[in-house]
Amino acid sequence: MKKLLSAPALFAAAGVLLVVGVVLAFWYSPIDASSMGFSQKILYYHAPIAAAGLVAYGVAFVAAILYLRSQDMKWDRLGYVSVRIGLLFSILVMATGMIWGKAAWGVWWAWEPRLTTFLLACFLYAAYWVLRSVVDEEQRRATYAAVFAIIAFIDVPITFFATRLLPEGLHPVVIGPGGGGMEGSMAVSFGICMLGMLMLMAALIRRDLAIEDLKDRVTDLKTSLGG
Amino acid sequence: MSGWAQFKAILRKDLIRELRTRDMLVSMILFVLLAMIIFHYAFTVKEGADLTYFTGGMLWVTFIFAMLLGLNRSFAQEKDEHCLDGLLLCPVDRVTIFFAKTAGNLVFLLIIQAVAVPVFALFFIQRGFLGDLLPFLAVLLLADLGICSLGTLLATISMNTRSRDLLLPILFLPLIVPLLIAATGATTLVFAEGVGFGSVGARLLFLLGFDAVFLVAAWGTYDFAIGE
Secondary structure, three states, rough: OOOOOHHHHHHHHHHHHHHHHHHHHHHHHOOOOOOOOHHHHHHHHHHHHHHHHHHHHHHHHHHHHHHHHOOOOOHHHHHHHHHHHHHHHHHHHHHHHHHHHHHHHOOOOOOOHHOOOOOOHHHHHHHHHHHHOOOOOHHHHHHHHHHHHHHHHHHHHHHHHHHHOOOOOOOOOOOOOOOOOOHHHHHHHHHHHHHHHHHHHHHHHHHHHHHHHHHHHHHHHHHHHOO | OHHHHHHHHHHHHHHHHHHHHOOOHHHHHHHHHHHHHHHHHHHHOOOOOOHHHHHHHHHHHHHHHHHHHHHHHHHHHHHHHHHHHHHHHHHOOHHHHHHHHHHHHHHHHHHHHHHHHHHHHHHOOOOOOOHHHHHHHHHHHHHHHHHHHHHHHHHHHHHHOOOHHHHHHHHHHHHHHHHHHHHHHHHHHHHHHOOHHHHHHHHHHHHHHHHHHHHHHHHHHHHHHHOO
16 A cells, blocks of 8 residues: 555556546547637646645645644645645646636736636745745744644635635636536546646655655764764 | 733733834834825826725735834834843733734724825825715724734744844735735725725625634634744
């Protein structure tokens, strides 16, 4: 079981799922019937990337709470790594969102609730990054980072809600109340992409954790050698 | 001492200290007034342009930046004079310190607004607005509470770091954006269109929810933020 969840295994599974998903999206799922037509294909990656980013922030949130309760540095490391991966996915969400926006609405950027929320999430977690870099003491850095990760994660849905206080947005509501829903063949490709993207995120977090462990060991070795 | 007495003692100390030196309040008020002049020239696109629709944005941007100045100041003093160390040595609940500090910052912000809002109305609002004062005051109080509670928590963190006052805006601004969206929208609606409580109700509820969520979050994490 442990081997199945190791980083290489997860990377391999994610790679297979993402390739299968994109092949199905282009050759099996039909062209979207709405005005978006072919450009809708980007949804198969765009939405899973967004979901994976939010899950990564969620992991950081839980890790932050666990750190504050236990003061165990392993949770700090998990939080730190998850934020890094979440930030990466958020930037990708905006990149794919802008490409889609250009194709569907004719503009590179629209102040649309979800896009704006991800933009602010990027700033929030970039601030987390800055905060970590200006505290020298390890314990204190972990504590501040945890407090900020908790507050930042609470702020993300609030931001989304606030952006909706403005007049109606452009974003297509695909799933949820009033959404167009998905055809069966679309849902299959979408589900596979979603699973693949979540696995990719988990794999990246695992790999980064391993790297952090190695860094610590190098530091320990250096100190034991008197360096 | 009971929690309430401790709260009052810390608040009193902050108010007395500020009223004796007045350096923070004076600079914040001057900053707010200067910002209005700059806004006037920045937004007047042609002679006699009506800036009423910019009122919400102008007011809250000014208050947020003024508050950033004040927060940095208030905690820098505590830190430099080692007041905070003394305070932490007292048998005071950390959360009491948080609420007292938040209340102190709220009082300062309200003092500034008491000066700034009338001047602002004189400069920018070209219609009678006295009838709309009540909904505006509700927006003002709710938004102030959110700004001060979140600001106090983050200022406590940033003053203990290497970059101090440089860090606070980076932490504070992205978190406060949702509150700004609601507060600016509501303020503009009130001043430009003279709507009553009914039309700003959703935004007021949102502000109330924002305050509640972050007061609870700060209450739960302040122990850790203020340190040993």
